Amino acid sequence: xxxxxxxxxxxxxHAFTAxxxxxxxxxxxxxxxxxxxxxxxxGETRWLVNRLRLDEEQANLARGIxxxxxxxxxxxxxxYKTYADIRSIxxxxxxxxxxxxxxxxxxxxxxxxxxxxxxxxxxGDRLLPETLDKDKRFFTMLVRDADKLDIYRVVIEAxxxxxxxxxxxxxxxxxxxTPGYSPAVFSALETxxxxxxxxxxxxxxxxxxxxxxxxxxxxxxxxxxVQHYGFIEELFSYLPDDDNIRRARRQVLDYITYAGAKRPxxx
Ligand SMILES: [Fe+2]
Numbered sequence: 001x002x003x004x005x006x007x008x009x010x011x012x013x014h015a016f017t018a019x020x021x022x023x024x025x026x027x028x029x030x031x032x033x034x035x036x037x038x039x040x041x042x043g044e045t046r047w048l049v050n051r052l053r054l055d056e057e058q059a060n061l062a063r064g065i066x067x068x069x070x071x072x073x074x075x076x077x078x079x080y081k082t083y084a085d086i087r088s089i090x091x092x093x094x095x096x097x098x099x100x101x102x103x104x105x106x107x108x109x110x111x112x113x114x115x116x117x118x119x120x121x122x123x124g125d126r127l128l129p130e131t132l133d134k135d136k137r138f139f140t141m142l143v144r145d146a147d148k149l150d151i152y153r154v155v156i157e158a159x160x161x162x163x164x165x166x167x168x169x170x171x172x173x174x175x176x177x178t179p180g181y182s183p184a185v186f187s188a189l190e191t192x193x194x195x196x197x198x199x200x201x202x203x204x205x206x207x208x209x210x211x212x213x214x215x216x217x218x219x220x221x222x223x224x225x226v227q228h229y230g231f232i233e234e235l236f237s238y239l240p241d242d243d244n245i246r247r248a249r250r251q252v253l254d255y256i257t258y259a260g261a262k263r264p265x266x267x
Pocket of ligand 1: 037041069070147
């Protein structure tokens, strides 16, 4: 993808998101959060593609995917007032459908269009389909890593805000802040298993799930970024301080150090 084509995707993103804002302050605050998130995911992607030494065409494609990956979030929130896919709609599928229906990808080669639609459709899936070819898998893995880096940042900022004054918290809270955590969620973290969103019961479960994402990250620079920001240490600090949690903390932090050092830069 050329720089010019990337600029066109940026212009589309700007116009598309702008038309979802309305006179509801709650909706607007949540939409604005996703606009800012999309740009930061594009920024993380830019950082990652430099470390992965992609050529310019590939780097532009990756950045285009990053800015468009949450296209479905905007109509989702306007329609359902939630970002919880489970209570509304699969935002990846919705995003891909919108991009197919709009003219925005017409100027791009059919191959690149397919890669973008695939990455948008599957960026939030628990498991990637086995059938993806090498490029589709690579670009989908890349946006998933960049997305996670920014979601870590977002959830930590939200946790700090919420702790300061829960009553003044301006965003949607998806789970109740009750004590303890679900044994099923904890054991899935310890065994590096996939956690089903449907078993989450409270904020601690949701934090455990976010910590378990490290086992689903793909590229060595992503692990180094997580380590650099201290995301995982901070997420653990919000959980109950018991033996299980302390043991899991050690395991997860060791894994990040190992993966950041050992995994090949390009898979
Ligand atoms: Fe995202």
